[in-house]
Amino acid sequence: MFDLDSWQEIWSTITRNKTRSLLTAFGVFWGLFMLIVLMGIGSGFKSGVFSMLDGLDVRTVVFQSDATGLPYKGYRKGRYWNMTSRDLPIIRQNAQSVEYMTPLLSGRSGDSNTVRGLKSGSYSNVGLLPDYFKINAVEVLQGRILNEMDEEQNRKVCVIGEEVYETLFDIDEDPIGQNIRLNGIYFQVVGVVKQISQMTLFSYPPTTIYIPFSTMQRTFTRGDYIHALFCSAKPGYPSAMVEEEVSDILKRNHDIAPEDTQAIYSYNIEKELMLFQNLTLGVNVLVLIVGLGALFSGVIGISNIMLVTVRERTREIGVRRALGAKPRNILWQVMSESLVLTSLAGLVGFLVAVGVLAVASQIMEASPIEGFGPPLISFGLALGAMAILIASGALAGLMPALKALQIKAIDALRDE
Numbered sequence: 001m002f003d004l005d006s007w008q009e010i011w012s013t014i015t016r017n018k019t020r021s022l023l024t025a026f027g028v029f030w031g032l033f034m035l036i037v038l039m040g041i042g043s044g045f046k047s048g049v050f051s052m053l054d055g056l057d058v059r060t061v062v063f064q065s066d067a068t069g070l071p072y073k074g075y076r077k078g079r080y081w082n083m084t085s086r087d088l089p090i091i092r093q094n095a096q097s098v099e100y101m102t103p104l105l106s107g108r109s110g111d112s113n114t115v116r117g118l119k120s121g122s123y124s125n126v127g128l129l130p131d132y133f134k135i136n137a138v139e140v141l142q143g144r145i146l147n148e149m150d151e152e153q154n155r156k157v158c159v160i161g162e163e164v165y166e167t168l169f170d171i172d173e174d175p176i177g178q179n180i181r182l183n184g185i186y187f188q189v190v191g192v193v194k195q196i197s198q199m200t201l202f203s204y205p206p207t208t209i210y211i212p213f214s215t216m217q218r219t220f221t222r223g224d225y226i227h228a229l230f231c232s233a234k235p236g237y238p239s240a241m242v243e244e245e246v247s248d249i250l251k252r253n254h255d256i257a258p259e260d261t262q263a264i265y266s267y268n269i270e271k272e273l274m275l276f277q278n279l280t281l282g283v284n285v286l287v288l289i290v291g292l293g294a295l296f297s298g299v300i301g302i303s304n305i306m307l308v309t310v311r312e313r314t315r316e317i318g319v320r321r322a323l324g325a326k327p328r329n330i331l332w333q334v335m336s337e338s339l340v341l342t343s344l345a346g347l348v349g350f351l352v353a354v355g356v357l358a359v360a361s362q363i364m365e366a367s368p369i370e371g372f373g374p375p376l377i378s379f380g381l382a383l384g385a386m387a388i389l390i391a392s393g394a395l396a397g398l399m400p401a402l403k404a405l406q407i408k409a410i411d412a413l414r415d416e
Contacts, residue, residue, distance in 0.1 A: 024305045025345035027298030032346040032389055035291030036353035039385070040375035042287040044364075046280040047373030053273065055137035055196025057100070059233035061243045062201065062267040063250065069262030073255045081254050081263070082225035085217070090253060095245040097237040102129035103226035104202060105216050108183050114209065115181040116168040123164050125182055125209040126202070127216025135232050136197060138205070141165075143176040143191030150190075150212045156219065158182065159191040163206035182209060185219055202228055239270040295392060302342055303396040342393030350385065 068079045083103070091098060107125035114123045133145045141162060150157050158180070160168075169175045175189045187209075195205035216222060233242045247264050250256070256263045354377070361374035377385075 024298075024301050025341055027301040028295065028342050028345035028389075028392075029298070029349035029352075031291070031295030031298040032349035032385065033353045034294040035288075035385060035388075036350055036377060036382075037356060037375075038287040038291045039284075039381055040353070040357040040360075040377045042280070042284045043377060043381075044373045044375035045283055047376075049276050049280060051373055052199050053197060053269075056199055056269065057135045057137075057232045058269050058273050059237075059239045059242070060135050060269050061231050061233075061239050061246065062269075063229040063231070063246060064227070064265045066263055066265045068256055068260055070257040070260045072257035072260070075255060081256070083229055083250065083254075084224045084226065086224065087229075087250060087253055091231070091246055091249050094249055095231070095242070097233050097241040097245055098231045099234040100131040100134045100230075100232045102132040102135065102230050103213055104128050104132070104228040104230065105213060105222055106202070106227050107211075107216060107220060107222075110183070113183050114164065114168065116178070119168050121164065121167040121207075123161075123207050123209055124203050125158075125211060125216075127211050127213040127222075129213050132210075132230065135230050136195070136201060138193040138195050141192045141194055142174070143189070145191055145193065146210060146212055151214055154214045154218055155212060156185065156187045156215055157190045157212065158187040159193055159210040160189055161204075161206040161208045162192060162194050164209060165192045180209075182211075183220065187211060201230075233270075239268050243268050292388070295388070298345070299342065299392040299396045302338055302393075338396045339390070339393040342389065342396055346386070346389040346393070350382070350389075354382075 063083065065081055065083050068075065068077060068081070071077045085103065088101065088103060091101060105127040107127065109122060109124045111122050112120040113125075114121050128146075129151060130146050130148055138145065142165075143159075145159055146157070149155070160175070160180075165175055168180060169178070175192060178189050179186045180189060181187075193205070193210075217224075229246070231242050231246050233239045243266050247266060248258070250264055251258055251260065357375050357377060361376060364372070364374050
């Protein structure tokens with residue numbers, strides 16, 4: 001379709017007025033540069049948000065008790081109540097949507113409440129069931145996590161976060177089987193863990209000590225109540241069903257009005273995820289609008305310049321028509337010039353944008369920003385951007401080409 005003469009003619013036309021061609025091409029260069037960079041930023045924002053949820057079962061709902069909002073069965077409005085261990089078997093029996101469930105009981109966190117030999121630190125401690133590690137996965141650095149035998153036998157064992165290990169133990173020291181004193185009680189370390197998810201739920205994992213729920217209740221005389229309840233949905237069930245079923249059971253167990261929306265605080269992670277998805281969708285749409293707007297402004301500039309070029313070449317086009325040039329030859333010549341100019345400017349903009357994103361990614365890998373991933377662009381998005389560029393180049397040349405076809409040979413030869 002393009003022979004050497006055609007390329008020479010296209011290049012000659014483009015370089016005939018270098019300043020004008022460069023200024024026009026810059027609009028397309030900047031438009032595609034902005035589109036790629038903004039798409040990369042949008043992709044980094046999305047990957048950063050979703051990476052915070054790695055290892056976390058997003059079908060989980062967290063429940064806590066709150067003051068009642070309505071009077072019910074003789075109880076006044078504003079009554080405070082607590083979830084208890086007695087709620088657990090009832091929920092397991094009646095909530096068909098719940099797969100994993102664990103209560104959480106927080107322990108005291110005083111100054112230097114954790115001691116090993118001459119080393120000490122102030123750390124939070126929580127009692128929970130082994131299901132917790134199925135809901136909020138962790139990376140086991142040493143040893144193991146808590147299991148059912150620890151819970152059933154009320155073992156005085158614990159799993160510690162990585163910062164607890166670094167404070168209480170020397171580098172490369174094996175902590176497994178060693179004892180630490182937590183709030184005056186000795187516990188044997190059975191594992192060191194690192195949380196995968198960046199989302200913090202009631203405790204900061206690196207500085208947390210995990211012990212069996214039953215051990216926490218009995219050893220520290222915490223009674224029957226619990227601070228929070230984690231429930232995850234079975235496959236095929238929405239987390240909204242878990243939220244509804246468990247809330248209804250808790251209300252019946254504790255004489256709370258069925259229509260009371262204040263007494264139970266529930267945090268639905270899946271709903272939060274949907275908000276994140278809607279937010280990233282909005283960001284992507286905004287990025288697309290801004291990027292395409294910048295690109296199309298450059299394309300419009302090229303179209304206008306091509307109209308000027310057609311006007312300047314009226315006599316040339318007339319001579320071609322007089323010598324027998326077919327309309328499709330004139331059409332293709334004008335459109336090809338527009339396409340080549342657009343493609344060259346866009347390709348340079350694309351390469352510069354990819355280079356900027358690559359440098360930014362290396363900087364972010366060295367200094368990560370929480371909630372924001374490396375600004376990368378996928379191969380599919382890159383192909384899509386180039387397809388938009390080529391289509392834009394053809395569109396930019398279409399109107400000038402149609403204008404050229406309207407030039408009559410006799411009128412063009414008379415043109416001065």
